[in-house]
Amino acid sequence: MGLQQSDALDVERVREDFPILQREFDGERLVYLDNGATTQTPDPVVDAIADYYRTSNANVHRGIHQLSQEASIAYEEAHDTVAEFVGADGREEMVFTKNTTEAENLVAYAWGLRELGPGDEIVLSQMEHHASLVTWQQIGERTGADVKYIPVTDEGYLDMDAAAELITDDTEMVSVLHVSNTLGTVNPVADLADLAHDHDAYIFVDGAQAVPNQPVDVKEIDADFYAFSGHKMLGPTGIGGLYGKADLLDEMEPFQYGGGMIRKVTFEETTWHDVPWKFEAGTPVIAQGVGLAAAVEYLEDLGMENIRRHEERLAGYALDRMSEFDDIEIYGPTRAEDRGGLVSFNLDEVHAHDLTSILNDHAVAIRAGDHCTQPLHDELGVAASARASFYVYNTTDEIDALLEGVDSARELFA
Amino acid sequence: MSMGSDMYRQQILDHYKNPRNCGEIEEPTYTHAGENPMCGDEIRIDVELDDDEEVIERVAFRGDGCAISQASASMLTGKLQGMTVVEMQELDRDDVVDMLGVDISPMRIKCAVLAEKVVQDGAKIYEGEADLDKTTTEDDE
Numbered sequence: 001m002g003l004q005q006s007d008a009l010d011v012e013r014v015r016e017d018f019p020i021l022q023r024e025f026d027g028e029r030l031v032y033l034d035n036g037a038t039t040q041t042p043d044p045v046v047d048a049i050a051d052y053y054r055t056s057n058a059n060v061h062r063g064i065h066q067l068s069q070e071a072s073i074a075y076e077e078a079h080d081t082v083a084e085f086v087g088a089d090g091r092e093e094m095v096f097t098k099n100t101t102e103a104e105n106l107v108a109y110a111w112g113l114r115e116l117g118p119g120d121e122i123v124l125s126q127m128e129h130h131a132s133l134v135t136w137q138q139i140g141e142r143t144g145a146d147v148k149y150i151p152v153t154d155e156g157y158l159d160m161d162a163a164a165e166l167i168t169d170d171t172e173m174v175s176v177l178h179v180s181n182t183l184g185t186v187n188p189v190a191d192l193a194d195l196a197h198d199h200d201a202y203i204f205v206d207g208a209q210a211v212p213n214q215p216v217d218v219k220e221i222d223a224d225f226y227a228f229s230g231h232k233m234l235g236p237t238g239i240g241g242l243y244g245k246a247d248l249l250d251e252m253e254p255f256q257y258g259g260g261m262i263r264k265v266t267f268e269e270t271t272w273h274d275v276p277w278k279f280e281a282g283t284p285v286i287a288q289g290v291g292l293a294a295a296v297e298y299l300e301d302l303g304m305e306n307i308r309r310h311e312e313r314l315a316g317y318a319l320d321r322m323s324e325f326d327d328i329e330i331y332g333p334t335r336a337e338d339r340g341g342l343v344s345f346n347l348d349e350v351h352a353h354d355l356t357s358i359l360n361d362h363a364v365a366i367r368a369g370d371h372c373t374q375p376l377h378d379e380l381g382v383a384a385s386a387r388a389s390f391y392v393y394n395t396t397d398e399i400d401a402l403l404e405g406v407d408s409a410r411e412l413f414a
Numbered sequence: 415m416s417m418g419s420d421m422y423r424q425q426i427l428d429h430y431k432n433p434r435n436c437g438e439i440e441e442p443t444y445t446h447a448g449e450n451p452m453c454g455d456e457i458r459i460d461v462e463l464d465d466d467e468e469v470i471e472r473v474a475f476r477g478d479g480c481a482i483s484q485a486s487a488s489m490l491t492g493k494l495q496g497m498t499v500v501e502m503q504e505l506d507r508d509d510v511v512d513m514l515g516v517d518i519s520p521m522r523i524k525c526a527v528l529a530e531k532v533v534q535d536g537a538k539i540y541e542g543e544a545d546l547d548k549t550t551t552e553d554d555e
Binding site: 369383 | 421422427452453479519522
């Protein structure tokens with residue numbers, strides 16, 4: 001496969017760090033376009049995790065011995081590294097979770113269950129991922145709070161006029177995606193934060209598809225909470241980040257209880273450790289933390305502005321190529337600059353799962369299904385869609401390979 | 415990757431594009447529907463049994479979904495005509511894969527067995543041995 005230089009990234013050089021991309025299936029080189037689901041892990045990140053286990057592995061916080069000190073420092077500093085990456089002040093604003101979903105649950109349980117009641121309103125969007133939709137739906141059911149949804153326009157944008165109507169003084173929490181994992185839409189989260197704050201509500205931003213692909217500054221957005229997943233940004237699975245404003249996290253009760261999150265325990269009562277440790281009960285995700293910090297350093301070396309330009313270029317190329325065909329329906333905004341690096345689509349007469357199986361025959365890996373947005377798919381009037389999602393190591397040649405695979409599906413089903 | 419490429423052989427595509435026994439039976443002995451939420455596949459099957467309610471005389475289906483689920487329904491409805499209810503209940507996943515004559519990748523097996531599950535559950539409900547509104551292949555594979 002001929003690799004071309006991207007304006008923004010030296011893709012050929014980047015690909016050398018990802019040996020998995022050299023895999024071949026029946027003689028065809030893997031074309032990995034399922035990055036919205038999970039990204040591949042570069043050697044420096046794999047090495048950082050392996051080095052940690054080989055040289056510094058120990059439990060954190062409680063150990064006096066040298067290894068425990070080394071592990072503790074590495075784990076604590078990983079919080080600072082990740083915090084700074086998204087514009088947070090430091091570890092006191094960055095909790096490590098299992099993933100974005102757990103971050104959403106943390107706030108829903110620790111804050112939502114305690115603070116919400118009948119008459120209160122939670123405002124989500126129609127393009128919400130199940131991570132927030134299902135979580136807040138359940139919190140609504142348990143507290144009596146109402147859940148409302150900001151509609152999505154036919155063009156794939158949030159209806160901001162409707163948002164201004166829906167967010168009222170009864171609103172306590174607004175939870176929205178920064179970038180839609182289905183439509184690709186980059187949402188105006190700073191405007192939504194202003195709307196929420198005008199009514200003394202908090203805003204939780206799901207940045208799972210944003211943090212990997214564009215510069216993110218939680219302070220500029222003025223998010224109260226902001227969450228993302230490590231494995232979608234070159235890091236390991238099993239770790240995500242939850243940013244929260246320092247005073248909010250400080251006031252909040254814990255999510256889970258156990259070791260590591262306490263200051264003093266008696267038979268009668270317990271006091272809590274400082275943030276973020278208060279929210280990280282039990283032995284935490286130490287090796288994953290080290291891995292995520294290494295992923296962040298890798299991304300910073302590439303430059304998030306460069307990554308954003310690269311993604312926009314790939315999304316734009318995919319949109320252009322797909323638009324050549326009348327039998328391809330594309331979902332979401334038509335302008336690449338309004339999108340993250342993913343394109344969801346359907347090929348007429350070919351079910352998304354059949355299409356994806358046929359692409360698999362050509363060693364092209366994309367996703368098909370409801371992408372954890374079933375209500376949005378109901379709105380779109382389809383049961384499933386195919387989704388190609390791009391990352392730092394992808395090329396326009398690979399998008400051509402995708403289109404060739406689509407063409408063979410078209411022929412097979414003609 | 416040979417698993418996938420085998421899935422769309424001519425026979426499967428032919429049954430998908432030209433489904434057999436597609437339609438309704440006016441007064442079926444029983445009718446039952448099911449879905450595979452992963453793909454959004456939906457199938458309803460009407461069955462007409464003989465007077466002793468032992469032998470399957472006619473089967474018709476209608477549905478919407480991926481090629482594997484719809485072709486499987488088309489082929490299964492043909493296979494079922496003349497079969498006893500007991501024989502039909504003995505069909506399993508391997509029989510369905512044999513019938514399709516292609517390797518079904520693990521992620522798509524739910525699509526393949528949907529029709530089989532629907533026709534079997536329908537008979538169980540008719541005989542009072544099961545109580546469910548709709549068959550789903552989400553979690554039971």
